[in-house]
Amino acid sequence: MTDQALQQHLSTRRSPPIASLGGEVPDGDIRSMLELASRVPDHGMLVPFRFILYRGDSRTVVGQRLADRLQERDGPLSDAARQKEEERFSRAPLVVGVVFVPKDNGPKPIPEWEQFLCSGAVAMNLLHAASALGYRANWITNWYSDDAEARTLLGLKPEERVAGFVHIGRTDINLPDRERPRVEDLMTDYSPDGKG
Ligand SMILES: Cc1cc2nc3c(=O)[nH]c(=O)nc-3n(C[C@H](O)[C@H](O)[C@H](O)COP(=O)(O)O)c2cc1C
Numbered sequence: 258m259t260d261q262a263l264q265q266h267l268s269t270r271r272s273p274p275i276a277s278l279g280g281e282v283p284d285g286d287i288r289s290m291l292e293l294a295s296r297v298p299d300h301g302m303l304v305p306f307r308f309i310l311y312r313g314d315s316r317t318v319v320g321q322r323l324a325d326r327l328q329e330r331d332g333p334l335s336d337a338a339r340q341k342e343e344e345r346f347s348r349a350p351l352v353v354g355v356v357f358v359p360k361d362n363g364p365k366p367i368p369e370w371e372q373f374l375c376s377g378a379v380a381m382n383l384l385h386a387a388s389a390l391g392y393r394a395n396w397i398t399n400w401y402s403d404d405a406e407a408r409t410l411l412g413l414k415p416e417e418r419v420a421g422f423v424h425i426g427r428t429d430i431n432l433p434d435r436e437r438p439r440v441e442d443l444m445t446d447y448s449p450d451g452k453g
Contacts, residue, residue: 266388271432272395278349278426282312286390287351290425293386294355297378303362305372306379306420309354309412316347322410323401330404345399349424354411355380357418373418380421387425396421 291308299305311319324342328334334342346352357376359369380396387394401407402419413419 266385269434270384270388271434272384273393273428273430273432275348275395275397275424277428277430278393278395278424280350280392280427282351282392282425286392287353290383290386290390290392291353293389294379294383297375297382299375300371301362301367303360303367303372303375305358305360306376307356307358309356311346311352311354311422312350316352317343319346319411320344323407326404326407326410327400330406345401346422349395349426351425353383353423353425354413355383355420355423356413357420359416373420376420380423383423383425387423391427392425393428393430394423394425396423398422 287310295304295306320343323345324334324339327342328339355376357373359372360367384394384396398419398421401411402422405415408417408419409415411419
């Protein structure tokens with residue numbers, strides 16, 4: 258990718274609707290995407306992340322378990338609400354769970370928040386890696402990332418957290434850009450008198 262192509266990609270990237278993602282994602286492409294996604298800055302080289310793949314039939318199994326969990330937690334679901342939960346992971350051909358794995362390290366440990374940011378960088382890198390291989394991707398978290406029981410049924414260990422569920426597939430959809438923040442509104446020069 259030339260710098261110009263990279264700039265073009267960064268300035269036009271959008272997250273397509275998950276339901277628009279189709280096709281198949283062969284093993285070789287999955288491996289390439291995860292290799293690219295893993296190339297993140299990583300203080301202490303702790304590798305505080307791992308991937309869980311949801312593909313094939315496991316996507317519907319996990320959806321049914323999520324529906325059961327939500328019903329257990331919040332009470333009976335309408336048919337439509339149950340169907341929505343059941344289809345959560347089967348709308349795209351591949352969902353990659355980017356999992357934050359906190360690592361204990363040394364007498365002067367790398368703080369956990371730095372490690373969490375590192376796992377978030379992996380999720381962002383995965384969006385770009387998917388595009389580089391001709392796919393599109395959408396990064397979500399949703400209610401099940403914040404529910405300990407749901408995290409367990411999704412395959413996470415108690416100490417792990419979700420950085421994101423990145424839905425990947427092919428689509429021709431071209432979304433117009435959404436409103437973006439004006440950098441001028443976000444930017445200040447540091448003020449040595451403490452007002453910056
Ligand atoms: C950590 C994180 C979690 C997100 N979770 C959700 C989510 O649960 N549901 C959702 O609709 N969008 C979620 N989003 C937002 C989408 O990924 C996407 O950024 C948004 O739709 C804006 O689109 P854009 O990427 O085209 O700018 C999340 C984004 C981040 C960074």
